[in-house]
Amino acid sequence: MSDAPVRVADEIRRATAQLAAAGIDSARRDAEWLMSHVLSCDPGRLIVIDTIDDAHVREFWTAIDQRARRTPLQHIVGTAAFGPLELAVGPGVFIPRPETEYLLEWAASAAATMADPVRIVDLCSGSGALAIGLATLVRSARVTAVEIDDAALKWLRRNVSEAPSGVRERLDVVAADVTDADQIGRAIPAGSVSIVATNPPYVPLRSEVGPEVDHDPARAVFGGDDGMSVIVPMVPVIATMLAPGGLVGIEHDDTTSDAVVDCLRAHGGFDEVTARTDLAGRPRFVTARRVG
Numbered sequence: 639m640s641d642a643p644v645r646v647a648d649e650i651r652r653a654t655a656q657l658a659a660a661g662i663d664s665a666r667r668d669a670e671w672l673m674s675h676v677l678s679c680d681p682g683r684l685i686v687i688d689t690i691d692d693a694h695v696r697e698f699w700t701a702i703d704q705r706a707r708r709t710p711l712q713h714i715v716g717t718a719a720f721g722p723l724e725l726a727v728g729p730g731v732f733i734p735r736p737e738t739e740y741l742l743e744w745a746a747s748a749a750a751t752m753a754d755p756v757r758i759v760d761l762c763s764g765s766g767a768l769a770i771g772l773a774t775l776v777r778s779a780r781v782t783a784v785e786i787d788d789a790a791l792k793w794l795r796r797n798v799s800e801a802p803s804g805v806r807e808r809l810d811v812v813a814a815d816v817t818d819a820d821q822i823g824r825a826i827p828a829g830s831v832s833i834v835a836t837n838p839p840y841v842p843l844r845s846e847v848g849p850e851v852d853h854d855p856a857r858a859v860f861g862g863d864d865g866m867s868v869i870v871p872m873v874p875v876i877a878t879m880l881a882p883g884g885l886v887g888i889e890h891d892d893t894t895s896d897a898v899v900d901c902l903r904a905h906g907g908f909d910e911v912t913a914r915t916d917l918a919g920r921p922r923f924v925t926a927r928r929v930g
């Protein structure tokens with residue numbers, strides 16, 4: 639390595655070219671993000687940092703090489719942003735996606751219209767994105783996070799324990815299969831829940847997914863041949879736990895909005911079944927109200 643000062647702007651430019659050559663659309667943003675991670679500063683501050691030392695240069699290029707091999711940015715920096723949260727993530731847990739923030743916003747708005755105490759359940763909780771997000775946004779809510787996978791449960795428990803005081807005390811973690819009525823019934827009394835929010839595994843097995851998705855556990859991503867293998871058996875479990883008038887929001891694959899609507903209607907215990915889209919008009923999640 640030469641003694642000449644290494645300029646941050648030059649390194650970001652070279653890294654951007656390497657990431658773009660690796661097929662990463664957000665090459666510039668990722669390069670800046672990784673530089674700010676290495677320098678422990680906000681990305682907005684990079685503009686005022688002129689040069690970096692050799693140790694930081696090495697750390698930066700190690701991170702860029704990982705990213706060029708399509709390791710998710712979130713695994714390299716160890717965190718994922720979700721709504722108001724910064725969650726710890728890594729191998730073994732699904733990286734929360736920005737599109738799930740629509741479901742978070744819907745559930746938080748729905749909770750705001752309900753009388754206290756609001757009892758919320760996040761089924762298929764993964765890192766705890768929805769559960770911790772809702773406990774943060776809905777200050778009166780008691781929130782239960784349900785997850786089946788041991789590796790995911792470790793990340794979930796860590797994120798719950800690291801949630802701020804005033805939030806973590808209102809969160810419970812349950813290790814259970816959301817399709818098993820007996821397991822869920824032992825943890826969550828029938829008719830006790832105000833809102834269920836769930837982002838289950840829903841990608842149909844035949845779908846092509848990007849290289850970064852290979853880093854998510856298959857159990858977190860795929861929902862059988864039709865993307866409905868968890869959603870269909872989960873619906874009667876949801877119906878049992880919801881109080882009359884309680885609400886459910888189920889995120890789903892782009893291709894399965896009608897299937898989720900049909901499944902909720904066919905159950906017979908829900909009304910106001912509504913397919914919801916994101917700002918780009920893509921079908922994103924379905925909501926319904928427990929009758930009774």
Ligand SMILES: C[S@@+](CC[C@H](N)C(=O)[O-])C[C@H]1O[C@@H](n2cnc3c(N)ncnc32)[C@H](O)[C@@H]1O
Nearest residue numbers: 732734762763764785786787815816837839858
């Ligand atoms: C798509 S990820 C969603 C994680 C999180 N809710 C989020 O939005 O980031 C689905 C999660 O469901 C869990 N899961 C899969 N099948 C399950 C089941 N039968 N019961 C409980 N959790 C399950 C997976 O382990 C994974 O953590």
